[in-house]
Amino acid sequence: MLHFPAPNSFTGEDVLELQGHGGQVVLEMVLQRCLELGARLAEPGEFTRRAFFNEKLDLVQAEAVADLIEASTAQAARSALRSLSGEFSRAVHGLVKGLIELRMLIEASLDFPEEELDAGEILRSSNAANRLAQLRADLAEIRVRARHGSLLRNGLAVVLTGPPNVGKSSLLNRLAGEERAIVTDMAGTTRDAIRETIQIEGIPLHIIDTAGLRQPGDLVEKLGIERTWREIETADVIVQMVDARIGLTPEDEEIAGRFPAGQRLRRVVVHNKCDLGNLPAGRRDQDGQVHLLLSALTGAGVELLRKELLNIAGWQGHGEDSILARERHLGALAAADAHLAQAAVELARVELCAEELRLAQEAMNSITGEFTPDDLLGEIFSRFCIGK
Ligand SMILES: Nc1nc2c(ncn2[C@@H]2O[C@H](COP(=O)(O)OP(=O)(O)OP(=O)(O)O)[C@@H](O)[C@H]2O)c(=O)[nH]1
Ligand SMILES: [Mg+2]
Numbered sequence: 001m002l003h004f005p006a007p008n009s010f011t012g013e014d015v016l017e018l019q020g021h022g023g024q025v026v027l028e029m030v031l032q033r034c035l036e037l038g039a040r041l042a043e044p045g046e047f048t049r050r051a052f053f054n055e056k057l058d059l060v061q062a063e064a065v066a067d068l069i070e071a072s073t074a075q076a077a078r079s080a081l082r083s084l085s086g087e088f089s090r091a092v093h094g095l096v097k098g099l100i101e102l103r104m105l106i107e108a109s110l111d112f113p114e115e116e117l118d119a120g121e122i123l124r125s126s127n128a129a130n131r132l133a134q135l136r137a138d139l140a141e142i143r144v145r146a147r148h149g150s151l152l153r154n155g156l157a158v159v160l161t162g163p164p165n166v167g168k169s170s171l172l173n174r175l176a177g178e179e180r181a182i183v184t185d186m187a188g189t190t191r192d193a194i195r196e197t198i199q200i201e202g203i204p205l206h207i208i209d210t211a212g213l214r215q216p217g218d219l220v221e222k223l224g225i226e227r228t229w230r231e232i233e234t235a236d237v238i239v240q241m242v243d244a245r246i247g248l249t250p251e252d253e254e255i256a257g258r259f260p261a262g263q264r265l266r267r268v269v270v271h272n273k274c275d276l277g278n279l280p281a282g283r284r285d286q287d288g289q290v291h292l293l294l295s296a297l298t299g300a301g302v303e304l305l306r307k308e309l310l311n312i313a314g315w316q317g318h319g320e321d322s323i324l325a326r327e328r329h330l331g332a333l334a335a336a337d338a339h340l341a342q343a344a345v346e347l348a349r350v351e352l353c354a355e356e357l358r359l360a361q362e363a364m365n366s367i368t369g370e371f372t373p374d375d376l377l378g379e380i381f382s383r384f385c386i387g388k
Contacts, residue, residue, distance in 0.1 A: 048066070168190065177198075
């Protein structure tokens with residue numbers, strides 16, 4: 001039995017830790033006895049929530065606890081650990097400190113409108129425009145690090161599509177380095193979507209092999225094809241596979257025309273089976289559309305696809321300074337950026353500028369939890385697993 005007196009425990013409260021011999025049954029008996037004596041099971045995330053409310057952790061650090069547990073690659077785990085140790089929080093605090101200084105200057109110029117010095121003079125002499133530009137540059141840097149981290153955390157969903165027999169399952173197996181999907185020379189082999197998460201330079205790529213798109217032969221195939229379309233709806237990247245000896249047919253183009261429109265979804269055309277046509281593996285960029293020639297069977301050119309996927313992910317460098325950001329953080333950083341941009345536009349109209357800076361600070365503070373509505377806090381902690 002270990003006693004951790006407040007405030008030096010993880011939660012900041014008095015904690016008694018019972019340790020037992022290993023084995024499910026003994027531990028369950030100990031637990032049962034504790035419950036009989038009036039204890040209750042912790043709710044999901046309760047320990048971390050208590051640590052947050054007792055100011056042992058800020059919100060970013062609390063979230064990093066969950067992210068560390070869920071991390072699917074070593075890089076993502078390292079990134080979560082950096083957030084847990086306060087690196088992200090320090091970057092946010094640094095920016096908020098600069099914002100507060102600038103707000104003080106600007107609001108001071110508002111407070112003394114009748115004084116000798118006019119507001120414009122105060123702003124000029126205090127270099128407000130330069131300070132604001134520096135804040136925006138600092139924020140831009142944090143956003144790049146956060147985007148990298150978000151990639152480490154969530155990865156990319158890559159859907160392999162194309163007509164039956166083109167080699168989708170073979171390519172999945174090649175990328176995964178093992179025989180995950182059944183490969184035969186029969187068209188219509190894959191019926192259900194098969195997922196496999198692989199890593200390229202520490203980035204999780206969720207590769208989804210799908211049923212070939214064609215007029216379905218039976219009900220199972222029809223359902224499989226419907227599923228293929230659902231996967232396409234939520235994909236980040238579509239690898240559209242064609243036979244290298246045939247190239248893109250009008251039918252393939254027609255199918256591509258039905259892919260969801262928009263900036264987010266990217267398409268790579270893979271000409272597979274280049275070994276059969278005696279064609280060299282390679283990459284070409286044709287009117288902004290990337291075409292890769294490769295062979296899932298021999299592996300020639302598959303490296304080009306790995307590189308292309310990293311490229312699409314916007315991955316630059318090694319990710320050692322990435323911040324394991326969540327959607328919530330990216331949204332707050334984007335909001336702060338928009339307010340700073342607006343503040344720069346309104347610099348001459350001091351009152352409007354002051355308001356934009358206040359909103360930017362509010363957005364930044366929501367990241368570390370200094371300004372976060374209760375319902376959002378409830379939502380964040382409810383996603384934790386029990387016992388953390
Ligand atoms: N020569 C050669 N054969 C390949 C290549 N890729 C796949 N194949 C062969 O093509 C056939 C079909 O491959 P699959 O990977 O099952 O094709 P699929 O697109 O998953 O087919 P469905 O699941 O039926 O839609 C198999 O006999 C593979 O061995 C390649 O690059 N070169
Ligand atoms: Mg298949």
